[in-house]
Amino acid sequence: MSGPTAVVHRDSSALAKATAARIATVLVDAQSARGSASIVLTGGGIGVAVLAELARAPVRDAVDWRRLDVWWGDERFLPDGDSERNETQARSALLDHVAADPERVHAMPPSDGPDGADPEYAAERYAAALARAARPEDHGPVPTFDVCLLGIGPDSHVASLFPEQPALYEDERSVVAVRGAPKPPPTRISLTFPAIRAAREVWVLASGEGKADAVRLALSGAGPTQVPAAGARGRSRTLFLLDRDAAARLPEEFAAPGQM
Numbered sequence: 001m002s003g004p005t006a007v008v009h010r011d012s013s014a015l016a017k018a019t020a021a022r023i024a025t026v027l028v029d030a031q032s033a034r035g036s037a038s039i040v041l042t043g044g045g046i047g048v049a050v051l052a053e054l055a056r057a058p059v060r061d062a063v064d065w066r067r068l069d070v071w072w073g074d075e076r077f078l079p080d081g082d083s084e085r086n087e088t089q090a091r092s093a094l095l096d097h098v099a100a101d102p103e104r105v106h107a108m109p110p111s112d113g114p115d116g117a118d119p120e121y122a123a124e125r126y127a128a129a130l131a132r133a134a135r136p137e138d139h140g141p142v143p144t145f146d147v148c149l150l151g152i153g154p155d156s157h158v159a160s161l162f163p164e165q166p167a168l169y170e171d172e173r174s175v176v177a178v179r180g181a182p183k184p185p186p187t188r189i190s191l192t193f194p195a196i197r198a199a200r201e202v203w204v205l206a207s208g209e210g211k212a213d214a215v216r217l218a219l220s221g222a223g224p225t226q227v228p229a230a231g232a233r234g235r236s237r238t239l240f241l242l243d244r245d246a247a248a249r250l251p252e253e254f255a256a257p258g259q260m
């Protein structure tokens with residue numbers, strides 16, 4: 001796993017634009033090197049803003065959207081089309097505006113889907129889809145995602161891995177149901193740490209002063225049980241992509257003069 005690097009942008013708009021450009025570059029590079037690319041999307045304010053910027057950016061035309069697998073890091077377990085679903089928001093921000101292959105857009109099941117309102121079955125279904133997509137060279141039950149985007153909550157949750165919850169201890173399953181989440185809605189589906197850590201690159205996105213303490217803790221050597229974002233690491237690279245407000249309390253070793 002790679003140690004994290006922090007990159008600080010002037011404000012949330014610059015953060016969203018720069019991250020959109022980064023995504024396009026990573027996807028183009030992956031398609032050039034391996035024929036296709038894969039990305040894990042996040043929900044949340046800055047995560048969806050990044051997708052909207054990517055939809056607007058001319059560089060989006062450099063990506064071959066049909067050779068892309070789209071996965072989600074977590075989902076709010078709500079009916080299909082609910083405006084609070086991460087899938088619904090990602091579709092309206094980006095996926096409805098590009099020529100993605102519907103067969104390669106792998107949304108997490110909704111609460112009125114084939115498993116009904118049972119998030120455990122829905123989590124198993126998603127884990128099975130990931131396992132089918134994994135190839136022998138992936139060495140595990142999930143594909144080696146090219147990039148996994150994660151938001152971070154003020155409580156330092158990433159995906160739907162909340163502090164002190166049982167999902168944090170999962171070391172076998174790639175996807176779990178989460179019940180009793182402290183942030184609504186209480187029922188969710190989430191990738192686990194082993195699935196997140198299968199990604200080549202993990203990017204934690206944070207905007208706003210309300211995230212500054214969570215970012216500081218995640219970069220201060222805290223344990224992932226108390227500070228889940230501290231456990232989000234990529235195989236090759238881990239980036240914390242921040243605006244100045246979210247970076248306001250960075251540990252000294254991350255606060256490079258050129259970034260502030």
Ligand SMILES: O=C1O[C@H](COP(=O)(O)O)[C@@H](O)[C@H](O)[C@H]1O
Binds near residue numbers: 152
């Ligand atoms: O509920 C969720 O929240 C987090 C962070 O959201 P934000 O609006 O505070 O940035 C997000 O990462 C996660 O995917 C989502 O389900």
